[in-house]
Amino acid sequence: MAKKSVLVIGGGIAGIQSSLDLANMGFQVYLVEKTPSIGGRMSQLDKTFPTNDCAMCILAPKMIEASRHPNIKLLTYSEVEEVAGGFGKFKVKIREKARFVNEEKCTGCGICQEKCPWKVASEFEMGLGQRKVIYTPFPQAVPNVPVVDRENCVYFQKGKCRACEKFCEAGAIDYDQKDEIVEVEVGAIILASGFDLYDPSGLEEYGYGKVKNVITAMQYERMISASGPTEGHLKRPSDGATPKSLAFIQCVGSRDTRHKLYCSSVCCMHATKEAILANEHYPELKSYIFYTDMRAVGKRFREYIARAEQEYKVTYIRSRPSEVTENPDNGDPIVWYEETTARARTSMEVDMVVLCQALIPSASTKEISDILHLSLNDYQFINIPDRLFHPVDTEIPGIFACGFCQEPQDIPDSVVQASAAAARAAEFMSKGD
Ligand SMILES: Cc1cc2nc3c(=O)[nH]c(=O)nc-3n(C[C@H](O)[C@H](O)[C@H](O)COP(=O)(O)OP(=O)(O)OC[C@H]3O[C@@H](n4cnc5c(N)ncnc54)[C@H](O)[C@@H]3O)c2cc1C
DSSP states (O other): OOOSEEEEEOOSHHHHHHHHHHHHTTOEEEEEOSSSSSOGGGGGOSEETTTTEEHHHHHHHHHHHHHHOTTEEEEOSEEEEEEEEETTEEEEEEEEOOOSBOTTTOOOOOHHHHHOOOEEEOTTTTTSSEEESEEOSSTTOSSOOOEEOGGGOHHHHHSOOOHHHHHOTTOOBOTTOOOEEEEEEESEEEEOOOEEEOOGGGOGGGOTTTSTTEEEHHHHHHHHSTTSTTTTOOOOTTTOOOOSEEEEEEEESSSOTTSOOSOOSSHHHHHHHHHHHHHHHOTTOEEEEEESSOOOOSTTHHHHHHHHHHHSOEEEEEOOOOEEEEOTTTOOEEEEEEETTTTEEEEEEOSEEEEEEOEEEOTTHHHHHHHHTOOBOTTSSBOOSOTTTOTTBOSSTTEEEOGGGTSOOOHHHHHHHHHHHHHHHHHHHHTOO
16 A cells, blocks of 8 residues: 655745645655755745735745644755655655754754854855854744754864853753654655755856845845845945845846756746835835846736836836946946847946846755656756646656746746645555555
8 A cells, every 4th residue: 555645855835835735635744854944945035926925924824834733744954865665655764964952952042043152144144144153044944943053163163162052041952963864654755845046156247246236136035025134124235325226137047058048937027026125115216127028927927017117117128238347436336238129239327236047956956856766857957757737747656846846936836836746646645556
């Protein structure tokens, strides 16, 4: 008989949705997430297009539901190491990395993070803010249990400090904690390992890392977010001034024969959202969106763009800028471009540039696809052999893939695919042998 349990790999919105669907059908779910908290990229977003709902307000209840569901076992800060067997009976080995904090004892009070004297750049804040060396990635993290970043911990590196241990009244700090191997047997597997951001510093013409007031869209999301490092205020990296004009550049590395050939799918819409939010925060601010061609294919997307133009002073310029330089007198970025509708070469000086860079399969996609014996497509996303009639089935029976790991897609599409993958897994497991 097929096992009535499922392994879900990746705790972003897609993995959470699949897990909840299957758990509510009565299946036992093991949800494995490699970072210290579930939530994925959606937890970094301020609002979501096209409704401008607060991303965390929608996501947090699902994260909590997943953590409290009696049929879901959360394995965060964990990675799948080995998968043997086949459909109906996969044998899985998962490495649960040492957090150096006892989950049973930790009360989530946060005093260890407050008292830790050491800080490093925060991955969650995209390098715009800092985190402590013992940390939870963000305040609503699930589970609300910190991890000690061993690489940067002064006690682990130099044998001195132990401040977190001294102040932890619950006695939860455990420097001797070891990684643990958890072994489970499951009937089906769902892969939802999501995406990463292409490094734009390789596209030298856009000045990222050289022109100070050029940032990426994910950095912008953190800046405009009330819980972000600037508490929702837009600040130019060079002088902290509030920008009065923004240029969003689309297809940075996407649809580019030198980098990634494919369309990253969500950038036309997230740039529109980001420009709307800028104007909501600062009604005098003017945004320009430099786009290749407008990909607004979802429900109410065209109306969203029309609203951006009419109500929020957003100007769309059909053009692919060739260069961003810096005005040495004031640090302003200057965008050089051809106005393709007018066939004119020109430039525009703005206060800040936001690069909408290509979105690529998450760094571990290759490794996890090898473990699961899955092939990748030309763009290194998970290969789906029959997109037409089996859009979430991989080539291995009993293994399904959903969300961004199989192709660029927005949150609603990821949720649809996640529910489809859960339904397919349930169907397979219900067949019996
Ligand atoms: C700047 C920006 C703004 C956006 N704005 C919007 C918006 O407003 N509206 C919208 O609909 N969409 C938006 N998107 C797209 C949205 O972020 C994605 O559609 C969504 O995050 C996809 O969810 P996912 O669960 O597939 O992937 P992810 O959110 O990437 O989650 C994947 C999870 O899997 C984990 N993981 C990866 N590898 C492994 C492994 N080997 N083992 C265990 N865990 C693993 C990751 O740590 C992560 O937690 C935006 C994207 C960007 C870049």
